[in-house]
Amino acid sequence: GGVPGGSPVGSAAGSAMGSAAESAGGSVALAGPAEPARGHSRRLFIARTVAAGATAVAAGTVGYGTYSVLRGPRLKRITVPLAKLPRRAHGFRIAVVSDIHLGPILGRAHTQRIVETINRTSPDLVAVVGDLVDGSVADLGPAAEPLRGLRARHGSYFVTGNHEYYSGADQWVDHVRELGLRPLENERTELAGFDLAGVNDISGEDEGHGPDYGKALGDRDPSRASVLLAHQPVMIHEAVKAGVDLQLSGHTHGGQLWPGTYVAELANPTAAGLERYGDTQLYVTRGAGAWGPPVRVGAPPDVTVVELASTRA
DSSP states (O other): OOOTTHHHHHHHHHHHHHHHHHHHHHHHHHHHHHHHHHHHHHHHHHHHHHHHHHHHHHHHHHHHHHHHHHTOOEEEEEEEEETTOOGGGTTOEEEEEOOOOBSSSSOHHHHHHHHHHHHHTOOSEEEEESOOBSSOHHHHHHHHGGGGGOOOTTOEEEEOOTTHHHHOHHHHHHHHHHTTOEEOSSEEEEETTEEEEEOOOGGGGGGTOOOOHHHHHTTOOTTSEEEEEOSSGGGHHHHHHTTOSEEEEOOSGGGSBTTHHHHHHHHSSOSSEEEEETTEEEEEOOOSSOSSSSOOBSSOOEEEEEEEEETTO
16 A cells, blocks of 8 residues: 555655754764863963963073173162262262172172273272172182272272171181272271271171271261261161261162062161161162072162262362
8 A cells, every 4th residue: 555665765764864863963962062172272272371471481580680690780870969078079989889799600700790890980999898708718719809900099998798707707808808908897997088987797796796886986077077888778777876977888689589679678778779867878789799599680780889979069
């Protein structure tokens, strides 16, 4: 009664339709999880790209920070008016350098670059304000040798920093004297127009060689202008009591590495630059070297020429 071969054809057609539907159904079934998979891959790609970018930026920042130290300090110039400075001393220039930090990485070439930077300014006086070294004279004497080449009309002077007391302060004081610098160990000298004084770093107190302001500044003519070399900015409070007109300091490195800049600002009355405390002014250099890794970010090393100005000129 039926069409010949009808049943097999119908069965094949049904089977084909079923396979097509099954195939289509399979495609639909796979489409669901594919989209989340693609989304996960995209997020992973973005995360890896961001991480690679951050690594590249960090490496570039550290690289530039290292270069900024190894190429030598920048030269800065500031003018500081002093009411007591006589006209004849107007324009007197002091090259201030601190925190050279000679050590295993920053050696003789580092010192030579600093000396050349200073000598190019033809200063009247050089002030090395502590933390010259991170090691003994036996190890670092050759690295300090270029200091012998410093040139200034009224000589070069040195005061201790805290790192000298970790490195044999007495030996270093003797050695810098041999190199032609004059250490000011709680003492002063009278120059044309002002008194130059220097005090030991407060770290010397543990060895019985701390700062002595009475010895350095007592019995002097208070009508004369005075400039004090003192490594740490916190020593400004004693300088104010002693009637100092200008204190020159270092120690902070300006923070050296961000966010260390904020720490330096919290730990010191002035982290970098010139500020006034009553009748006393304080200038803090960022220093010419680096402690620990030879890297600086946001606080480039400097040598500063401080030009004294007479308000009577």
